[in-house]
């Protein structure tokens with residue numbers, strides 16, 4: 001059993017993970033419009049990863065006997081000028097998610113809620129990888145600048161990204 005305060009905080013974050021999924025699906029569409037099919041693939045994989053994160057929160061709450069609340073999703077931006085802009089906004093968004101995960105973890109410690117502490121550990125590690133991926137791509141994009149050939153090379157690399165379901169992921173419909 002988790003506290004109502006913890007359930008509310010986890011539910012709020014679950015909705016933020018769904019927002020993240022929508023944000024990246026919109027970036028996939030914008031990449032496609034720019035002719036960057038590899039980036040579109042990268043963001044589509046990211047969308048699917050965010051849906052995994054959403055379902056992890058959903059399943060944890062359900063297993064704790066909580067009736068979840070889905071908030072109406074805020075509209076996500078769908079106009080970007082460059083791929084670099086998309087990744088700078090992606091990194092800023094992931095830094096916000098990291099802060100939220102850290103706050104949730106701190107709350108779990110304060111409440112001596114061991115189950116939520118263990119549940120949140122996976123996300124603490126995941127956020128290191130998420131921010132790192134974004135920083136790597138930002139560095140590469142800054143290196144090539146406006147060079148179209150360089151951007152297409154990076155786009156080709158982004159096209160190689162493959163979605164893999166993390167072990168222990170709840171079954172998604």
Ligand code: FEO
Nearest residue numbers: 017050053097130
């Ligand atoms: Fe679900 Fe990108 O954090």
